[in-house]
Amino acid sequence: xxxxxxxxxxxxxxxxxxxxxxxxxxxxxxxxxxxxxxxxxxxxxxxxxxxxxxxxxxxxxxxxxxxxxxxxxxxxxxxxxxxxxxxxxxxxxxxxxxxxxxxxxxxxxxxxxxxxxxxxxxxxxxxxxxxxxxxxxxxxxxxxxxxxxxxxxxxxxxxxxxxxxxxxxxxxxxxxxxxxxxxxxxxxxxxxxxxxxxxxxxxxxxxxxxxxxxxxxxxxxxxxxxxxxxxxxxxxxxxxxxxxxxxxxxxxxxxxxxxxxxxxxxxxxxxxxxxxxxxxxxxxxxxxxxxxxxxxxxxxxxxxxxxxxxxxxxxxxxxxxxxxxxxxxxxxxxxxxxxxxxxxxxxxxxxxxxxxxxxxxxxxxxxxxxxxxxxxxxxxxxxxxxxxxxxxxxxxxxxxxxxx
Numbered sequence: 113x114x115x116x117x118x119x120x121x122x123x124x125x126x127x128x129x130x131x132x133x134x135x136x137x138x139x140x141x142x143x144x145x146x147x148x149x150x151x152x153x154x155x156x157x158x159x160x161x162x163x164x165x166x167x168x169x170x171x172x173x174x175x176x177x178x179x180x181x182x183x184x185x186x187x188x189x190x191x192x193x194x195x196x197x198x199x200x201x202x203x204x205x206x207x208x209x210x211x212x213x214x215x216x217x218x219x220x221x222x223x224x225x226x227x228x229x230x231x232x233x234x235x236x237x238x239x240x241x242x243x244x245x246x247x248x249x250x251x252x253x254x255x256x257x258x259x260x261x262x263x264x265x266x267x268x269x270x271x272x273x274x275x276x277x278x279x280x281x282x283x284x285x286x287x288x289x290x291x292x293x294x295x296x297x298x299x300x301x302x303x304x305x306x307x308x309x310x311x312x313x314x315x316x317x318x319x320x321x322x323x324x325x326x327x328x329x330x331x332x333x334x335x336x337x338x339x340x341x342x343x344x345x346x347x348x349x350x351x352x353x354x355x356x357x358x359x360x361x362x363x364x365x366x367x368x369x370x371x372x373x374x375x376x377x378x379x380x381x382x383x384x385x386x387x388x389x390x391x392x393x394x395x396x397x398x399x400x401x402x403x404x405x406x407x408x409x410x411x412x413x414x415x416x417x418x419x420x421x422x423x424x425x426x427x428x429x430x431x432x433x434x435x436x437x438x439x440x441x442x443x444x445x446x447x448x449x450x451x452x453x454x455x456x457x458x459x460x461x462x463x464x465x466x467x468x469x470x471x472x473x474x475x476x477x478x479x480x481x482x483x484x485x486x487x488x489x490x491x492x493x494x495x496x497x498x499x500x501x502x503x504x505x506x507x508x509x510x511x512x513x514x515x516x
């Protein structure tokens with residue numbers, strides 16, 4: 113009887129918790145009170161919505177560098193920058209671009225904007241209602257627009273992307289969606305929308321901040337797996353790169369502990385060994401990665417080769433230079449590179465340090481093995497560890513960047 117009462121209480125509490133705490137949080141994820149309350153283009157298309165979400169993210173580059181990523185969005189174009197694997201598991205046929213696509217930079221009022229494959233999901237299409245380059249992309253469902261507004265009995269949807277400049281060095285990206293339709297259908301949809309839209313905002317931010325001009329395209333232009341993190345640092349580019357070269361594992365205690373857990377099978381079997389001074393030596397000297405290319409004060413590329421998918425023994429290959437790295441072609445291995453580059457910023461607002469990593473499997477067999485490893489561990493955990501490294505660099509750089 114007690115168990116039944118507890119289950120009944122949980123059945124009552126869970127919906128209340130979602131309605132009172134979780135739902136208000138995800139409907140305004142990242143947005144300020146001002147952004148949530150201010151009128152935006154498209155609000156008049158659905159004047160009496162069942163649901164409204166306003167979400168936002170700060171992107172540390174000017175609007176002119178963000179807009180091309182927005183302009184090319186859509187299925188059959190540059191993708192939606194969200195969970196590509198999940199989208200394609202249901203046949204959406206979405207492929208997220210990691211570069212600016214010149215052929216998809218033109219959007220016009222009346223154009224179709226697809227959210228999924230038109231062949232499999234013919235109803236997942238929106239119409240471009242308004243376009244203002246570097247400022248606005250407004251989308252609507254086909255049954256609304258102009259003077260036609262939805263009645264309470266039919267489903268309608270509008271989606272506005274608004275870009276606002278922040279001191280010329282950053283962009284505030286605000287996304288607002290408005291729904292009209294049966295509440296029982298809209299409420300589950302808004303939760304799914306949150307999961308996919310939050311990743312879209314993060315994916316857009318990562319791509320815009322990473323930029324296009326990188327030595328990675330010379331060192332490893334072909335790759336299957338990619339991740340990006342960024343941080344703003346109140347220090348000069350010279351201090352940032354000096355801190356990057358000097359930061360130690362001892363400044364990343366949680367990352368060191370998680371790394372130990374990751375390599376525990378190899379350590380227990382004796383296939384991997386810890387060096388006694390690895391926590392005090394500079395990180396890139398103590399690890400398995402070599403500097404492969406560099407533009408002083410702007411970008412540094414490090415990389416390694418190994419059977420990265422192997423939990424017991426990664427069999428890292430030491431290469432002397434970038435030419436040896438490029439020539440290596442053993443099909444059982446993967447190549448990994450990581451770029452650290454300063455993109456935008458100034459002395460007053462700080463400089464934006466972007467870290468981008470790429471992995472290329474040298475055969476279809478290695479690709480299948482690494483894909484499992486990636487989706488189970490690296491896709492989420494790798495970026496978390498990278499963020500810890502970036503935070504350690506930020507702390508060191510902002511206190512002066514040098515030793516002693």
